[in-house]
Amino acid sequence: MELVRSERVFSGRVFSVRRDVLRTPRGEVVRDVVEHPGAVAFLPERPDGGVVLVRQYRHAAGERLLEVPAGTLEPGEPPEECVRRELREETGYEPDSIEYLGEVFLAPGYSTERIRLYHVMVSRGGEPSPEPDEDIEVVTVPFEDLLAMASSGAIRDAKTLAIALILAARRGLLGRGGAQRSGANLNP
Secondary structure (H helix, E strand, O other): OEEEEEEEEEEOOOOEEEEEEEEEOOEEEEEEEEEOOOEEEEEEEOOOOEEEEEEEEEOOOOEEEEEOOEEEOOOOOOHHHHHHHHHHHHHOOEEEEEEEEEEEEOOOOOEOOEEEEEEEEEEEOOOOOOOOOOOEEEEEEEHHHHHHHHHHOOOOOHHHHHHHHHHHHHOOOOOOOHHHHHOOOOOO
8 A cells, every 4th residue: 555645634632633545456545543642551560469450430431441550651751651650640659660561552443552561560559649630449459350350351441451461371371271270261
């Protein structure tokens, strides 16, 4: 495909939308693309094995979702600095260590948003200081309960599911019989 022209059709606080015209072997096609600066998502884990999640209202979903803490990158902000900032804001914890797990695209069919995923070990906590538009409840559960909630459909946030899958695989919980060891129920 060859880009014929591109124009910005919307500029918002968090993202913009551009309209691209592409030349294909079958003619020209139009694609609207959400341009996003990128984000981080991370699973904080305490020394006792508890993982720290947040429950917050997500207007686009129309409900409160249980998910890993996350945040949008500020212009020029290194991803690990965004992890530190969002960890303090959303949970009150300070990181002991930050491990990069990989990255995912939110919806590559129409969005440039790339989410960098991390596992963060935490031990020192404080009071969260969420943004004025955030209503966040901090929830701590055993990692095995996170896997059970993921497999039962109770967790519906994609970035949370991606991190849970990566960590379960790295911990050897996805192999033969791994779901039973983790306490997860994989039956539909």
